Amino acid sequence: MPDEIAESLIEEEKYEEAAARLESLLEDHEDPGLRLRLATCCFRAGKLGDALANARRSAEQESEHRADAVMLVAFCLRSLKRYREAAKTYLAYAEEYGREERERARLARFSAALCLEELDDWSGAAKLYREIDDDESLFRLGICLEKSGKPEEAYEVFERFLQRFTDSPERLKVRFRLGALRLRQGRFEEAISHLEEAVRLGEGTFLGEMAEQLLTRARAKSIDTTRKLQRYQ
Missing domain, CATH: 1.25.40.10 (Tetratricopeptide repeat domain)
Structure with a gap:
């Protein structure tokens, strides 16, 4: 009492x-x-x-x-910052109380995955995100794949996110990461397409402003590449 x-x-x-x-x-x-x-x-x-x-x-x-x-x-x-112990405790909670506290168990698994990310355990975190399989976890899965050196798998996950979660608040972040990913790869037209959508979705936000800066860079890179190609035609 x-x-x-x-x-x-x-x-x-x-x-x-x-x-x-x-x-x-x-x-x-x-x-x-x-x-x-x-x-x-x-x-x-x-x-x-x-x-x-x-x-x-x-x-x-x-x-x-x-x-x-x-x-x-x-x-x-x-x-x-005892992330390994924290992850184990979150997972123990999810295992014990998963049936009666389903939403809280989902949060526990998600928190465990975030702890594994802090340890750069991308594969361990990715495994948990795949099991949860909602919009937040699919977004984090893409990030894990990107950080573990699997950009094309990350791209596929982000694309799948856009197809499945049409109303998710994470769509802005996904578009931004898709644009940034393609920009780093030198695929400027694809980057421009994603970043234009990120600017639209993020109007008036910090991430929207960041997308606009990357969009300007992508357009400049695209023009520069086109000019260089024209010299050899």
């Missing part, structure tokens, strides 16, 4: 005072719910090590709070 004094302190964002209150209560009797609340207070106070320790203690106990505690353990590990 929540402690009114601790909850009032949390409401006022007095996290260290709330943590002290919860610690005093836990000295009298162990409670996984209060332990999890203490972990949350420690996290918000910037004490990541204490947050992790308390979240783990809560997760070790069978209670209605265990799922939340496991997720907080993973989040603490990720915040501490």
